[in-house]
Amino acid sequence: MPTSFGEDVRRVRQARGLTQKQLGNASGYSEGYVSKVEGGTVTPSESFAAGCDVAFGTGDLFVESLRRLLNVDHPDWFAPFVELEKQASEICDYSTNLVFGGAQTREYARALLRSGQPLDTPEQTTAKAELRMERGKLHEGPTPPLLWLVLDEACLRRKVGGKAVMHDQLRHLAAMAEYPAVTVQVLPFDSGAPPAESPFTLLGFPDAIGQPPVLYSEGQGIGRVIDSTERVTEGRNLFDRLRADALSPAQSLDLIQSVMGEHTP
Numbered sequence: 001m002p003t004s005f006g007e008d009v010r011r012v013r014q015a016r017g018l019t020q021k022q023l024g025n026a027s028g029y030s031e032g033y034v035s036k037v038e039g040g041t042v043t044p045s046e047s048f049a050a051g052c053d054v055a056f057g058t059g060d061l062f063v064e065s066l067r068r069l070l071n072v073d074h075p076d077w078f079a080p081f082v083e084l085e086k087q088a089s090e091i092c093d094y095s096t097n098l099v100f101g102g103a104q105t106r107e108y109a110r111a112l113l114r115s116g117q118p119l120d121t122p123e124q125t126t127a128k129a130e131l132r133m134e135r136g137k138l139h140e141g142p143t144p145p146l147l148w149l150v151l152d153e154a155c156l157r158r159k160v161g162g163k164a165v166m167h168d169q170l171r172h173l174a175a176m177a178e179y180p181a182v183t184v185q186v187l188p189f190d191s192g193a194p195p196a197e198s199p200f201t202l203l204g205f206p207d208a209i210g211q212p213p214v215l216y217s218e219g220q221g222i223g224r225v226i227d228s229t230e231r232v233t234e235g236r237n238l239f240d241r242l243r244a245d246a247l248s249p250a251q252s253l254d255l256i257q258s259v260m261g262e263h264t265p
Contacts, residue, residue: 005049005066006038012056013038027051046130066127080225081201081216086138090146090204092239094196097154099169102135102147103176108169109133111161139182147182150242153189156259163263170260177253185246186255195241202235 013023013034020038021031029048037044049062056062085091085102093100099108109129113120120128139147151173159166177184187194199218205211215226215235226232247255 005044006040008065009052010038016056023055026055078223081223084203084214084225085135087205087209087211088145088203089206092148092202094150094199094239094242095155096152096199097158099151099155099173100149101132102138103149103173104132105169105172106133107165108160111165139176139179144181149184150187150246152187152194156186156256164265166263167260167265170256170263174253174256174260177249183249184252185243185249186252187242187246191245195245196238200235202232202239
């Protein structure tokens with residue numbers, strides 16, 4: 001990890017007349033953590049960078065600096081979807097093999113990132129996983145969007161990261177299913193040929209922002225946000241058929257908990 005970030009933190013901290021302990025208190029971290037960041041012996045978290053920006057009054061300077069250092073900005077083709085997702089009042093997602101990004105655990109995300117981007121440094125993998133965790137926070141706030149997930153049974157059974165990682169991932173999914181604004185359904189193997197072959201996400205928005213619904217579709221290394229009324233309607237019809245073929249939410253939760261037991265380390 002380059003030390004320039006830590007050096008910048010130290011210089012600005014000293015210019016503001018703050019001790020390491022004061023910066024730690026302001027950012028929610030210990031004095032020892034601040035010392036390690038400034039010395040370049042620990043990779044700072046994005047939440048620490050955000051805490052520095054608050055403590056220093058620097059906007060998002062340190063958050064952006066950290067992202068540039070670690071090269072963890074969302075790809076150009078994915079960034080538009082992430083920004084729209086933050087504004088959405090309804091998120092409907094169909095996943096074929098992997099759990100929806102906004103419902104992934106940290107270790108599940110890390111395992112996927114290590115496999116899909118093997119040339120990244122451990123620091124870059126960690127930072128990208130943390131960036132993905134920010135999407136999950138959308139569903140934990142006071143006014144979360146309605147989230148409806150339809151997951152192919154393969155999402156539950158593919159051992160991403162090993163048994164322990166999968167056990168925790170399914171436990172997290174079962175916990176999310178208990179949220180009032182979240183519905184989780186599983187499309188079982190014995191339901192036959194699925195109405196849709198590829199994963200996709202539908203986003204709906206509050207009337208106040210004037211944004212029409214969109215369909216997000218992703219292939220290998222590329223994704224598109226589509227606002228064509230015809231394509232969005234087709235996507236909605238497909239999602240309705242997927243929901244009809246899937247197990248009920250209660251049956252889905254039973255299956256998730258059953259498969260979670262199979263992944264017990």
